[in-house]
Amino acid sequence: MTRIDVLELTKEYGSTRAVDRLSFAVEPGRVTGFLGPNGAGKSTTMRLVLGLDHPTSGTATVGGRAYAALGEPLRHVGALLDPQAAHGSRTARAHLRALAASNRIPARRVDEVLDEAGLSAVAGRRVKSYSLGMRQRLGIAAALLGDPAVLMLDEPSNGLDPEGIIWIRELMRRLAREGRTVLVSSHLMNETASFADHLVVLGRGRLLADTPMQEFIDTQVQPRVRVRSSDDAALAALLEGHGYRPVRELDSGLDSGRWNVADARVEDIGRITARAGLPILELAAQEGTLEEAYLALTADAMEYTARNAPPTETAASPREEARQ
């Protein structure tokens, strides 16, 4: 078994509770996205799993054992925490050689992971000459060193170029397909949506959600339909007549000419407009995105809410405003 089990985990720093009675499990065979605003406790949880920080109470285990009890831990768990942590004066190869030696991992494995991370050509250069993206690749190479069954990656796509982002995405999906347990924290929603199968969402150290990704989106975001007609006013009246509340859609603050209808299905709207004989120029189901779902969930849990909330893309229809 290669599950990560977090049980009633609590970590206090002075009077702040970074992780608050947190319980969840990360299962093998899928990529689990680890989400939450800054300061939600994602990195702290990872450090607690690795035994780097001592929990105030509760336990975190890998395959049922505390991390420190794993004989040669790099052969079981690979972790990427901070890409800046490799000493700048060492070469990438020496950095990995030292890690490999401590867990009796053969030296040829160092060259394999350097190759896999695309660093072979620069392996003899000192880490301080590396860009953030290259350091990130080195950190991922270190995580892969012991061919571990469990991977924990903290913001792995930070600083990577577009090719790097595709590489890490494909890598994580492949590792999960091979039956490994992959936990990936991120604050980039579109990015996470592209690789995660399952989500664990934290807010202020507490568990907010632990669900499959699609289910998470469906429960958080109502299905919407966008529709455009050559006869704008007739369309709005028709929709309101059927109990819908169409909202004018804005495109960069300008009227886009479309109506956005919450809680609707394209099948229903299509039938209504056809029966009324209204010419339809556009009719599309609007899928909820992970970003919308995430923002809906964490709106209350946000620790650092921006003072000026960004303007929403949809605004009340002129008719509704007139009525108020």
Next chain:
Amino acid sequence: MSFSAVLHSEWIKVKSLRGTAGSLIAVLLVTLGTTALAFATIGQAEADDPGAEPLYDAFYALNFGQIAAISFGVTAMSSEYLNGALRISLAAVPRRGPFYAAKIAVLGGLALATGLVTAFASFLLGQSFMGPYAIGLDHPGAVRACVGAGIYLALLALFAAGLTTVLRSGVAVLCTLVPFVLIVPFVIGDVAGSVAEFLPDRAGQQILHAHPAGHLGPWTGLAVCAAWSAATLLAGWWALRRRDA
């Protein structure tokens, strides 16, 4: 987890850092360089001085070499406290006891080997400039002084390494320790007798005298110096075990 694997890992870490390997080599080069400079110029003139003590004076350059030994202890340990490097190290070796023990063993072993080579080499080099005043290893206490000087350098490196673990910063340790070693003995020097004798550098240097004066003998002095190192190493262990990485 195999201890020899952790030792191997620490050995790779030390030799792959230019600053750490450099400060170790500096122990030897600084001591030999200063010896050559001082003995070739004023060696024989000073030997005529009524207060001259041929054996103790032979280790004059140790005053400079010990700064390099401290730097070695500091840089080797402080590399773990840069940008959270310790987290990577402890993720690989989560049992902190073996991790710390391996680090201290590699550090101490390298410092001791370098210290012994430095002590014998600088003694012999210095005496080669002394002409009629030269003493050899057959001089009373000479071998003891050379061996003791090597151990003394290793103890200072360990003292610094332990302190670095407690303070988690190389800069902080160098800023306190170097002035401490360089200036304090001059200031309190001959004024305060008994207290200054028990400071790590004073106590450790008792072994350089053919006939040490004061409360501490050659080996008891070195033992006091070792006690200082043991104290900072234990404090470092306590800090490493208790703290979050």
